Amino acid sequence: MSTFRVSRRASEPVFKQIAGHLRGQIAAGQMRYGEVIPPERELSESMHVSRMTLRAAIDELVREGLLVRQRRRGTVVSSMRVRKSATIAGFLSFSDEMRQRGLIPSSRVLAFRDEIADSSIAAQLGLPIGAHVIDLTRVRMANGEPMALERCHLPYERFSRIMQFDLGKESLYDILAREFGTRPSACEETIEAILLERADAEALCVRAGDAALMVRRVTRDERGTVIEVERTIFRADRYRMVFFRQR
Amino acid sequence: MSTFRVSRRASEPVFKQIAGHLRGQIAAGQMRYGEVIPPERELSESMHVSRMTLRAAIDELVREGLLVRQRRRGTVVSSMRVRKSATIAGFLSFSDEMRQRGLIPSSRVLAFRDEIADSSIAAQLGLPIGAHVIDLTRVRMANGEPMALERCHLPYERFSRIMQFDLGKESLYDILAREFGTRPSACEETIEAILLERADAEALCVRAGDAALMVRRVTRDERGTVIEVERTIFRADRYRMVFFRQR
DNA sequence: GTAGACATGTGGCCTAGACCACGATTCTAC
DNA sequence: GTAGAATCGTGGTCTAGGCCACATGTCTAC
Numbered sequence: 001m002s003t004f005r006v007s008r009r010a011s012e013p014v015f016k017q018i019a020g021h022l023r024g025q026i027a028a029g030q031m032r033y034g035e036v037i038p039p040e041r042e043l044s045e046s047m048h049v050s051r052m053t054l055r056a057a058i059d060e061l062v063r064e065g066l067l068v069r070q071r072r073r074g075t076v077v078s079s080m081r082v083r084k085s086a087t088i089a090g091f092l093s094f095s096d097e098m099r100q101r102g103l104i105p106s107s108r109v110l111a112f113r114d115e116i117a118d119s120s121i122a123a124q125l126g127l128p129i130g131a132h133v134i135d136l137t138r139v140r141m142a143n144g145e146p147m148a149l150e151r152c153h154l155p156y157e158r159f160s161r162i163m164q165f166d167l168g169k170e171s172l173y174d175i176l177a178r179e180f181g182t183r184p185s186a187c188e189e190t191i192e193a194i195l196l197e198r199a200d201a202e203a204l205c206v207r208a209g210d211a212a213l214m215v216r217r218v219t220r221d222e223r224g225t226v227i228e229v230e231r232t233i234f235r236a237d238r239y240r241m242v243f244f245r246q247r
Numbered sequence: 248m249s250t251f252r253v254s255r256r257a258s259e260p261v262f263k264q265i266a267g268h269l270r271g272q273i274a275a276g277q278m279r280y281g282e283v284i285p286p287e288r289e290l291s292e293s294m295h296v297s298r299m300t301l302r303a304a305i306d307e308l309v310r311e312g313l314l315v316r317q318r319r320r321g322t323v324v325s326s327m328r329v330r331k332s333a334t335i336a337g338f339l340s341f342s343d344e345m346r347q348r349g350l351i352p353s354s355r356v357l358a359f360r361d362e363i364a365d366s367s368i369a370a371q372l373g374l375p376i377g378a379h380v381i382d383l384t385r386v387r388m389a390n391g392e393p394m395a396l397e398r399c400h401l402p403y404e405r406f407s408r409i410m411q412f413d414l415g416k417e418s419l420y421d422i423l424a425r426e427f428g429t430r431p432s433a434c435e436e437t438i439e440a441i442l443l444e445r446a447d448a449e450a451l452c453v454r455a456g457d458a459a460l461m462v463r464r465v466t467r468d469e470r471g472t473v474i475e476v477e478r479t480i481f482r483a484d485r486y487r488m489v490f491f492r493q494r
Numbered sequence: 495g496t497a498g499a500c501a502t503g504t505g506g507c508c509t510a511g512a513c514c515a516c517g518a519t520t521c522t523a524c
Numbered sequence: 525g526t527a528g529a530a531t532c533g534t535g536g537t538c539t540a541g542g543c544c545a546c547a548t549g550t551c552t553a554c
Contacts, residue, residue, distance in 0.1 A: 071545085072503080191488040193440040211440040211458045213438070240438065297510060303508090322535080
């Protein structure tokens with residue numbers, strides 16, 4: 001199967017190298033959709049690695065949906081065209097997401113202040129009633145056109161230092177990562193359809209009574225602590241959400 | 248750590264037993280959120296299994312989001328309350344989903360016939376232009392109340408036999424599984440907000456001009472072949488979609 | 495011919511070790 | 525005291541085997 005050799009003295013672990021190699025083979029069409037790849041024992045021998053190591057590589061591709069294990073038959077290349085990328089893309093910030101689509105992101109800050117949390121926000125953030133929270137409300141734009149109206153709340157105590165930054169210029173997640181060493185690790189989103197009220201419609205430069213997507217989101221860090229609750233209203237004519245699922 | 252013993256002669260693999268045990272410990276609060284669990288070497292010794300086996304169990308819980316590995320520190324119990332279940336739930340049929348919420352699902356079939364695919368449907372199903380497809384349009388109800396209007400297309404050639412069943416009574420996915428040995432394995436969904444037109448609004452018993460969620464879905468089987476394309480309109484006042492994401 | 499026993503080959507699971515990187519801790523020399 | 529060195533302990537990776545279940549194919553006895 002070509003001249004692939006794992007490098008023992010590379011920064012990347014062997015099984016990752018193998019996973020990458022196989023991923024490339026599949027992408028390049030060397031291994032066709034539906035084809036059975038060589039048995040694990042054979043591959044591990046030809047690559048001079050233990051079968052466990054090879055299996056770790058295959059496990060990775062199976063989790064990605066590129067390969068499917070079939071007991072007593074072999075491991076076949078899945079013909080799925082769509083992979084897990086969406087799951088990862090889910091954590092792109094608005095800015096990154098727009099850039100990825102070739103649009104220029106910008107923001108207009110409508111509110112950036114600390115305030116007393118209402119009971120719902122406090123509960124979601126796991127704070128006591130009466131706690132201070134940061135309210136950050138922004139119109140998110142792409143190429144100067146309003147795309148979404150985003151209102152997010154963060155615990156004031158933990159992130160008060162953030163108030164010295166310009167959230168019109170910089171991505172919230174970038175600041176959280178750089179200044180606080182925190183990055184979103186999991187989130188829960190609920191999506192519903194709404195009719196726009198006057199104020200929100202005006203901020204988005206559309207008519208009241210138009211349809212819009214409202215996404216509520218609770219974001220957590222690596223330790224599972226809630227770092228942010230957010231409610232974003234997306235213009236229905238500009239936005240469509242895409243999800244991939246696999247079992 | 249209690250009297251847990253793995254059983255060597257059980258149908259369940261050892262690492263699954265351990266994963267289940269740990270899951271139970273966490274659920275029961277024996278291991279608290281944020282706590283560091285004993286090191287792998289210690290656990291594997293006390294459970295009389297190899298470290299690799301123990302790691303397989305921990306890997307499973309990490310993938311579920313119950314545990315988080317922290318290099319050089321240990322493995323801690325995540326305080327995530329929400330786990331991967333949603334990803335699986337994504338494949339519940341409408342019927343199962345309603346039942347899970349304690350509602351009684353039913354359907355009213357508005358159309359069930361074969362027809363010539365339009366170019367968009369044909370392309371999505373991977374069929375040539377002019378191919379026959381099955382059009383199944385149903386109002387999906389819960390406790391007799393319309394919840395969604397679903398229109399789905401399946402390739403006629405593969406599934407023509409389905410036309411002898413009563414889709415008002417039985418779940419599409421149940422029939423696909425039982426009669427064709429096929430089950431959805433992956434899907435891609437796009438979600439957008441729309442304003443209801445008169446006809447759709449009437450079918451859903453709401454007013455034209457109300458907001459609704461429109462979900463387009465392409466479903467694939469294990470081999471990645473498209474088995475169904477579907478467009479469902481959900482009443483905004485009855486439906487809200489929930490997603491969980493983790494990196 | 496046919497039925498049953500047997501062999502083969504696959505992925506699934508398991509073991510008992512090994513070394514690595516690297517932050518935290520402890521010890522040592524000054 | 526303090527800086528630097530040595531050690532420890534963690535998860536991360538890797539090895540070279542092992543046995544298991546079981547579908548499929550093959551062989552054997554009749």
